[in-house]
Amino acid sequence: MTYIHTIMERLQHSSPAQTEFYQAVEEVLQSLDPLLENYDRYHRHAIIERMVEPERQIMFRVCWMDDDGQVQVNKGYRVEFSSTLGPYKGGLRFHPSVNGSIIKFLGFEQVFKNALTGLPLGGGKGGANFNPKGKSDAEIMRFCQAFMNELYRHIGPTTDVPAGDIGVGSREVGYLFGQYKKLVNRFDGVITGKSLNNGGSLLRTEATGYGCAYFANYMLEDQKTGLDGKTCLVSGAGNVALHTIEKLYQLGAIPVSCSDSSGTLYHADGIDLDCLRQLKSSSDGHLQDYLSEHSKARFIAKEDNPKDGHAIWHLPCDLAFPCATQNELTETDAKALLDNGCQAVIEGANMPCTSKAVQQIIQAKKLFAPGKAANAGGVATSQLEMAQNASMQRWSSDEVDEKLKDIMCGIYTRSHEAAAEFNQPGNLLLGANIAGFRRLADAMIEQGVV
Numbered sequence: 454m455t456y457i458h459t460i461m462e463r464l465q466h467s468s469p470a471q472t473e474f475y476q477a478v479e480e481v482l483q484s485l486d487p488l489l490e491n492y493d494r495y496h497r498h499a500i501i502e503r504m505v506e507p508e509r510q511i512m513f514r515v516c517w518m519d520d521d522g523q524v525q526v527n528k529g530y531r532v533e534f535s536s537t538l539g540p541y542k543g544g545l546r547f548h549p550s551v552n553g554s555i556i557k558f559l560g561f562e563q564v565f566k567n568a569l570t571g572l573p574l575g576g577g578k579g580g581a582n583f584n585p586k587g588k589s590d591a592e593i594m595r596f597c598q599a600f601m602n603e604l605y606r607h608i609g610p611t612t613d614v615p616a617g618d619i620g621v622g623s624r625e626v627g628y629l630f631g632q633y634k635k636l637v638n639r640f641d642g643v644i645t646g647k648s649l650n651n652g653g654s655l656l657r658t659e660a661t662g663y664g665c666a667y668f669a670n671y672m673l674e675d676q677k678t679g680l681d682g683k684t685c686l687v688s689g690a691g692n693v694a695l696h697t698i699e700k701l702y703q704l705g706a707i708p709v710s711c712s713d714s715s716g717t718l719y720h721a722d723g724i725d726l727d728c729l730r731q732l733k734s735s736s737d738g739h740l741q742d743y744l745s746e747h748s749k750a751r752f753i754a755k756e757d758n759p760k761d762g763h764a765i766w767h768l769p770c771d772l773a774f775p776c777a778t779q780n781e782l783t784e785t786d787a788k789a790l791l792d793n794g795c796q797a798v799i800e801g802a803n804m805p806c807t808s809k810a811v812q813q814i815i816q817a818k819k820l821f822a823p824g825k826a827a828n829a830g831g832v833a834t835s836q837l838e839m840a841q842n843a844s845m846q847r848w849s850s851d852e853v854d855e856k857l858k859d860i861m862c863g864i865y866t867r868s869h870e871a872a873a874e875f876n877q878p879g880n881l882l883l884g885a886n887i888a889g890f891r892r893l894a895d896a897m898i899e900q901g902v903v
């Protein structure tokens with residue numbers, strides 16, 4: 454394990470105060486321990502040292518004018534982590550919490566996730582510390598245009614292809630794409646998650662949540678069970694959460710919760726998805742307003758969260774799907790889930806469980822599906838969008854859905870088989886990290902010292 458300390462010390466020196474990034478790196482390195490023990494060539498080629506250092510990091514000023522004529526300034530990022538397996542690929546996050554550490558952890562995770570899909574995709578991530586909440590449509594458009602005024606010179610359909618993430622949906626992607634096209638005078642497949650009018654793919658919007666539910670079902674089928682009849686806690690109320698809830702219903706499960714930064718909504722009979730969608734689509738809708746239509750539901754405000762935890766994970770369930778944001782499920786929460794009989798945690802978000810929470814779940818021999826496996830359906834369908842753009846075709850929903858299911862099944866199988874090969878059957882965290890790492894590391898060695 455000493456090489457882990459050496460790498461972590463190096464990172465703390467070269468990239469100070471990047472706690473989320475250290476967390477993501479350490480988790481991967483711990484999983485790789487059994488592989489690296491026997492593979493001197495990875496050491497000789499300094500594979501780990503190269504993998505933890507992004508190929509390129511771009512930071513830029515974004516100036517835009519708000520509706521009152523006041524100039525606003527934000528900080529933009531694009532971290533081009535690895536182009537070993539294909540163009541840099543990964544979303545853009547617009548959220549006030551965005552900083553260098555968050556974008557780097559997301560980029561690092563993305564590299565391994567994309568490798569695990571088996572598709573020709575490198576990894577990157579970007580975003581800005583811009584808060585879309587409360588902004589008018591015109592302000593959002595001006596911000597996206599200002600952001601693209603710098604980003605356009607770094608991206609391209611075979612170099613770097615961004616997409617959405619928190620705070621970036623098809624509206625923002627539309628404005629970003631429009632400005633790119635204006636600047637370069639080409640209709641390129643340079644960003645994914647586009648609307649159908651702009652050359653997007655059917656099912657890209659749904660893909661992360663659908664893929665997450667498919668992954669859970671493959672994992673449970675391998676245990677001779679399935680989603681049918683299972684009570685599920687889902688956190689978040691955005692793209693990933695809503696489509697996870699939708700697919701869980703279609704596969705026979707009962708999703709009973711959702712959440713946002715105001716608190717948790719719990720409806721033991723099952724969340725009314727139409728009602729939730731209506732609330733979230735209105736600019737002044739609050740989760741709590743759900744109670745006016747469903748008197749048996751409960752709302753737990755964030756002020757009533759338990760110490761060091763989140764009320765949502767203290768509710769009874771068979772399965773838990775954290776689908777909001779990083780570190781939203783703590784050690785305290787993991788203990789509560791296990792005490793309440795939860796059988797599996799499936800990460801829809803990126804790194805939603807803290808390291809200690811993950812350890813708790815794995816040590817209790819419960820199933821754990823890491824985000825880089827379970828939420829890879831989104832980026833995989835982005836690759837399907839790129840393939841359609843490059844060949845100027847449009848595939849039907851059924852075609853895309855079949856491909857998505859195959860890709861999720863492949864990710865599950867690769868993770869499961871690698872875990873068994875390294876004598877930790879069922880440890881999908883270890884399996885996913887090793888399977889992604891091997892593909893990437895071998896390609897890096899083949900490409901020489903670059």
Ligand SMILES: NC(=O)C1=CN([C@@H]2O[C@H](COP(=O)(O)OP(=O)(O)OC[C@H]3O[C@@H](n4cnc5c(N)ncnc54)[C@H](O)[C@@H]3O)[C@@H](O)[C@H]2O)C=CC1
Nearest residue numbers: 619620661689690691692693713714777778802803828831
């Ligand atoms: N959109 C996509 O295709 C993919 C998204 N992801 C990950 O899934 C997660 C959710 O992303 P989306 O649903 O796309 O974003 P979104 O913007 O549609 O929804 C985010 C949800 O998380 C909640 N949230 C965000 N920050 C929070 C905080 N600090 N505390 C409590 N709640 C918070 C928001 O209220 C919202 O309900 C993120 O971790 C993202 O990186 C992962 C793979 C692909």
Ligand SMILES: O=C(O)CCC(=O)C(=O)O
Nearest residue numbers: 543544616618831832835
């Ligand atoms: O679709 C994409 O390119 C990226 C999706 C994403 O940001 C993620 O997988 O976390």
